[in-house]
Amino acid sequence: MPSIALLYDHPRWEEKAILQALKDIGADAKLLHVETTPLRIGEPCCPIDLALERSVSFSNAVATAFAVESWGVRVLNPGTVIYLAGDKVATLSLLASHRVPVPETTVLSGSNRINGSLPPGPPWVVKPVIGSWGRMVARARDLEELEQLLSYKEAARGLYSRIHLVQEYIEKPGRDIRVFTLGDRVVAAIYRVSSHWITNTSRGARAEPAPVTGEIEDLALRAAEALGGGFLGVDLLEDPERGLLVNEVNAVPEFKNTVRVTGVRVHMEVARYAVEEARR
Ligand SMILES: Nc1ncnc2c1ncn2[C@@H]1O[C@H](COP(=O)(O)OP(=O)(O)O)[C@@H](O)[C@H]1O
Ligand SMILES: [Mg+2]
Numbered sequence: 326m327p328s329i330a331l332l333y334d335h336p337r338w339e340e341k342a343i344l345q346a347l348k349d350i351g352a353d354a355k356l357l358h359v360e361t362t363p364l365r366i367g368e369p370c371c372p373i374d375l376a377l378e379r380s381v382s383f384s385n386a387v388a389t390a391f392a393v394e395s396w397g398v399r400v401l402n403p404g405t406v407i408y409l410a411g412d413k414v415a416t417l418s419l420l421a422s423h424r425v426p427v428p429e430t431t432v433l434s435g436s437n438r439i440n441g442s443l444p445p446g447p448p449w450v451v452k453p454v455i456g457s458w459g460r461m462v463a464r465a466r467d468l469e470e471l472e473q474l475l476s477y478k479e480a481a482r483g484l485y486s487r488i489h490l491v492q493e494y495i496e497k498p499g500r501d502i503r504v505f506t507l508g509d510r511v512v513a514a515i516y517r518v519s520s521h522w523i524t525n526t527s528r529g530a531r532a533e534p535a536p537v538t539g540e541i542e543d544l545a546l547r548a549a550e551a552l553g554g555g556f557l558g559v560d561l562l563e564d565p566e567r568g569l570l571v572n573e574v575n576a577v578p579e580f581k582n583t584v585r586v587t588g589v590r591v592h593m594e595v596a597r598y599a600v601e602e603a604r605r
Pocket of ligand 1: 428450452456457458459460462492493494495496497500501522523524525560562572573
């Protein structure tokens with residue numbers, strides 16, 4: 326049986342479930358706590374056939390996936406995929422270049438900002454280039470609010486504080502769709518239902534099972550392929566006129582609520598896939 330390392334920082338339900346699933350199928354599972362284990366570039370810490378990157382922190386996930394890849398070990402997901410999925414400008418640009426439909430989005434840099442062409446609106450959605458759980462995602466009802474939001478954003482210091490991602494607001498039906506892809510298939514999908522327009526479950530949205538229609542499957546797999554594949558959470562928005570659009574892709578997705586409402590044992594699917602990939 327292959328030896329599989331689980332890279333983690335703050336273990337959640339998901340990491341515990343994957344570890345148990347790896348043990349249940351007889352894999353040699355190793356835990357690697359990235360915040361207490363120095364990783365030497367090019368020098369493996371131990372014999373490993375494959376690693377699963379499950380760090381919650383984006384910087385931990387990117388850095389440790391790359392470091393482990395330097396040992397000649399495959400990491401699920403690879404550092405490049407985690408990086409690209411974590412950066413919304415990179416993700417949207419890659420998706421668009423692969424002809425995957427996304428909300429109309431403008432990237433504004435520093436002072437030239439509002440003079441650039443804005444997407445349809447108001448309202449507009451402003452979100453950080455790197456971020457998750459719906460944090461700092463905001464909606465501007467007019468140009469004045471938009472200008473104000475951007476100036477607040479610029480007051481914060483950070484790598485991307487002067488790069489603004491301004492998006493059209495999609496009039497979705499009180500929910501979005503989270504689709505889990507694993508290699509070339511979809512394992513589960515849920516609706517995230519909320520009375521608030523921000524539908525992250527961490528912000529109180531309710532998970533409900535969603536049917537995996539041919540259209541959902543096709544679009545999620547195209548998005549996953551554009552990002553480089555692996556185990557991904559692809560988020561779709563339903564536009565009343567254009568149909569499904571891809572909002573973002575998550576490369577270390579949480580799936581506890583998905584297991585609860587769909588009955589699909591996502592952790593077991595991930596463990597089996599990791600073992601198959603480690604043997605290839
Ligand atoms: N352009 C948009 N139109 C309508 N709703 C949006 C739009 N962008 C984001 N949202 C809502 O806000 C939530 C959080 O935005 P998202 O881009 O997914 O950032 P995060 O990475 O923080 O989850 C989404 O799940 C969706 O419900
Ligand atoms: Mg999201």
